[in-house]
Amino acid sequence: MAETTRKITIDPVTRVEGHGKVTVHLDEKGDVERANFHIVEFRGFERFVQGHPYREAPLLVQRLCGICPVSHHLAAAKAVDQIIGLDPADLSPTATKLRRLLHYAQDLQSHAVHFFYLASPDLLFGIDAELPTRRLSNVLVEHKELARKGILMRKFGQEIIKAIAGKKIHGVAAVPGGMHKTFYPEERDYFLQENDTPSVDTMIEWSQEVVEFFKSYHDKHSQWLDSFASYPSGHLGMVTDDGALELYDGRMRAIDSEGETTLADVPGDDYLKYFREGTEKWTYLKFPYLTHLGRENGWNRVGPLARLNVCDYITTPLADQRLTEFKAYTGGKPNNHTMHTHWARLIEMLYCAEAIKGLLTDDSILGDDLRRDTPGRRPEGIGVIEAPRGTLIHHYQVDEKGMITKCNLIVSTTHNNEPMNRAVRWVAQNVLQAQNEITESMLNQVEIAIRAYDPCLSCATHAIGQMPLKISLFDATGKLISERSKGIG
Numbered sequence: 037m038a039e040t041t042r043k044i045t046i047d048p049v050t051r052v053e054g055h056g057k058v059t060v061h062l063d064e065k066g067d068v069e070r071a072n073f074h075i076v077e078f079r080g081f082e083r084f085v086q087g088h089p090y091r092e093a094p095l096l097v098q099r100l101c102g103i104c105p106v107s108h109h110l111a112a113a114k115a116v117d118q119i120i121g122l123d124p125a126d127l128s129p130t131a132t133k134l135r136r137l138l139h140y141a142q143d144l145q146s147h148a149v150h151f152f153y154l155a156s157p158d159l160l161f162g163i164d165a166e167l168p169t170r171r172l173s174n175v176l177v178e179h180k181e182l183a184r185k186g187i188l189m190r191k192f193g194q195e196i197i198k199a200i201a202g203k204k205i206h207g208v209a210a211v212p213g214g215m216h217k218t219f220y221p222e223e224r225d226y227f228l229q230e231n232d233t234p235s236v237d238t239m240i241e242w243s244q245e246v247v248e249f250f251k252s253y254h255d256k257h258s259q260w261l262d263s264f265a266s267y268p269s270g271h272l273g274m275v276t277d278d279g280a281l282e283l284y285d286g287r288m289r290a291i292d293s294e295g296e297t298t299l300a301d302v303p304g305d306d307y308l309k310y311f312r313e314g315t316e317k318w319t320y321l322k323f324p325y326l327t328h329l330g331r332e333n334g335w336n337r338v339g340p341l342a343r344l345n346v347c348d349y350i351t352t353p354l355a356d357q358r359l360t361e362f363k364a365y366t367g368g369k370p371n372n373h374t375m376h377t378h379w380a381r382l383i384e385m386l387y388c389a390e391a392i393k394g395l396l397t398d399d400s401i402l403g404d405d406l407r408r409d410t411p412g413r414r415p416e417g418i419g420v421i422e423a424p425r426g427t428l429i430h431h432y433q434v435d436e437k438g439m440i441t442k443c444n445l446i447v448s449t450t451h452n453n454e455p456m457n458r459a460v461r462w463v464a465q466n467v468l469q470a471q472n473e474i475t476e477s478m479l480n481q482v483e484i485a486i487r488a489y490d491p492c493l494s495c496a497t498h499a500i501g502q503m504p505l506k507i508s509l510f511d512a513t514g515k516l517i518s519e520r521s522k523g524i525g
Contacts, residue, residue, distance in 0.1 A: 058482055060464045071464040073457045073486065074319050082443045090119050090417075090434045091212055097430065097445075098206045101492055103149070105206055106142035106197060107423035110135060111430040113210035114285070114419030118305075119434055120212050120410035124285045130403035131214035136284050137395045138200045138209055139421070143283060144239070144388040145193025146424035147340075147381050150490045151246070152186025155378055158484050159253060163260075164477045182249070185242050188234055189385075195233050196392070199223045214407035224396055236393045240354065243386035247358055250379050265374040265459040265485040268293030270326070270335060271342035272451065274422050275301060279348035281359075281387065283422040289346045290326065290336055295370050298326060298334075304420030307429055313446070321453045324446055335454040338426025339489060340380035345370045350383075352390035358383045374459055377488045413438070423448045425490050449491045459485035 061069045085096050094112040098105035113135070114124065124132070157170045160179055176183045194204040200219065201207025208216050227236050234242075254261055270293065274286035279301075288307070290299035299310060314323035314331045325334035336342065344363075350356040362371070362383060371380075395401055416433040426448030433442040463482050 058460055058486075060460075060468065068461075068464045068468060071457075071461045072318055073453075073460045082445055085432075085440050085443050088440055089438050090116055090432060090440055091438070093430075093432060093440065093443075094210055095206075095208065100445075100447075103492055104142065104146060104423055104425070106138055106201075106209075107421060107428055108430070109201075110139055110210055110284075111419040111421045111423075111428050112432075113212075114421065115417035115430045115432050116212050116419075118417030118419070119414050119432065121412045121414055122213055122408055122410065126408055127214055128403075128405040128408060129400055130218065130405050131407065133395055133398060133401045134200060134215045134219060134406075135210060137219070137392060137401065138197060139284050140388040140391045140395070141193040141196035141200075143193075143424050144385055144392065145190045145197070146490075147385040147388070148186055148189040148193065150424075151378060151381060151385075152183065152189070154487060154490070156182070156186070158480070158487070159378075163481055163484060167480075170480065182246075185246070189239060189242060192227070192233050192236075192239055196227060199226075211407065213410060216406075218404050218406060219401050221402055224402065227392075227396055236389065236396055239389040240386065240393065243382070243389045244354060247379075247382045247386060250382055251361075254379070261375040262373050264481075265462045265488070266372055267374075267458055267462060268372050269337050269455055269458070270298060270329075270333075271345040271370055272299065272336035272338050272427055273343035273346040274304075274420070274427065275347050276351075277301075281343060281347040281350045281355075281384075283343075283388075285421070288420070288427065291346055291370060293370055293372055295368075298329060304429065305418045307418065307420065307431075307446070311446070313450075319453075322446075322450055323453050324451050325454075336451060337455045337489075338448055338451040339377065339424075340384050341371060341374075341377040342426065343422060344380045344383065350387050352387050352394070354390055355383055355387035358386060374455075374485065374488050377490075381490075425449055425492055426451055447492070449489070452489045452491065456486050456489055456491060459488070 058071065058073055060071045081097065081100055085093060088096060093116055094109050097108040097112045100108050117124070117127065127135075152175075153172055156175055156179075157172060160175060160182075161170050172183075197207065198204045200215075200217075201209035210216070227233070229235055230238065270290055272288065272290040274282045275289045276282045276286050279289075287301040288299055288304055288310075289297070289301050292298050302310060310326055310328070311324050312327045312331075314325060316323065323331065323335065325331050326336070327334065344359060347359075350359050362376075362379060365371070365376075366373075413434075416431070418432075419430045421428050427446075428448050429444075429446040431444040432440050435441050460482055463478070463485050467478050467481050
């Protein structure tokens with residue numbers, strides 16, 4: 037008998053980094069039977085780095101992505117530090133501060149790219165706007181000042197990256213045990229003063245303005261922003277020893293949708309004790325979960341929303357004030373509103389701007405004590421960092437010759453795989469069935485749900501072993517007449 041389930045395909049998903057596909061399956065009554073977010077890219081980077089010297093890892097893994105290369109660079113560098121016998125506290129203060137400056141600049145420019153370039157058309161023109169209207173080019177025309185600030189905020193972050201690493205993308209900065217070069221006084225002064233790139237004080241001012249912009253937007257559209265693709269979930273992020281927001285080096289904390297602790301500030305080095313990765317045949321993206329809670333209940337969101345949910349406070353005053361407002365909106369309970377991720381992202385952007393100023397005004401960042409001697413080789417190293425999109429884990433094992441024998445990467449977007457699938461399912465069940473027809477608005481809302489997570493699909497897809505491939509051939513009646521499988525077992 038021919039299959040009665042209808043399938044709707046959205047391919048490709050736009051305004052995200054990489055390529056993905058969504059399929060919505062309807063039963064014979066027209067109700068949603070299931071909805072899946074497929075990652076159709078295959079990148080195999082875990083196998084690509086095997087056989088290379090461990091010292092090459094921080095350079096190689098940058099090629100995972102042109103959007104967040106600094107995050108991979110630093111996570112790998114932290115792992116390589118461990119391989120040569122150094123823990124984060126063993127690095128010099130100057131090297132640590134330079135790495136933090138690089139990281140905050142990366143987060144600031146990445147958040148600016150996402151909000152101003154990718155998300156703003158949906159907010160400014162509305163989910164029902166026609167496709168030609170809902171484009172970045174129209175933001176540049178109709179909201180010139182907002183667009184200008186977005187461009188310059190990204191430029192500010194990119195210029196700091198270039199000053200430290202030599203290039204805006206795929207530069208050389210972190211080396212085993214420290215940093216490649218220092219920060220010179222003229223470089224520091226460039227970012228403290230107004231010139232062709234606005235000063236760090238302007239970045240702080242603009243960051244506050246864009247937080248206010250979102251709050252004002254929320255006041256007018258709270259019903260939509262609070263309800264759209266909202267669902268209970270766990271949240272995972274890094275915090276300092278006393279519970280502050282931490283992006284570079286801290287302990288992993290997870291809470292459930294009610295705020296109960298599910299992972300109590302554990303070292304990132306112990307991630308294998310607490311996490312497993314599930315797989316599905318219909319996507320190359322894995323499904324991480326907390327082992328003790330299981331696949332069904334142990335998944336978590338990561339990224340700005342999760343980080344603000346798990347932290348107790350922020351160490352910079354202006355961002356901490358905004359965090360207080362953010363938490364007050366949900367009465368101190370975890371915020372499970374997907375669209376509030378944009379709010380959280382902008383608060384983090386403000387935090388990064390404040391943190392960058394703190395580092396730029398610290399004279400020790402100009403020092404020349406950049407590297408520490410290596411006390412001895414270890415057989416493996418683990419580097420954990422909070423990338424713009426969430427918790428990022430790099431794990432390498434090496435042989436006696438210093439060659440990488442095994443690599444495992446849990447990328448931020450991988451953590452968000454289950455949340456993104458839940459968001460797609462919410463839209464399918466609440467929008468498609470309510471409209472009872474496929475409209476441009478419905479298709480855009482599926483993308484909006486995914487886009488809130490700022491997914492980086494290129495660097496999230498990987499596999500250990502052979503690439504799973506399944507080819508099925510059906511005749512005109514839907515009867516399966518031939519099927520071949522490779523690498524699935």
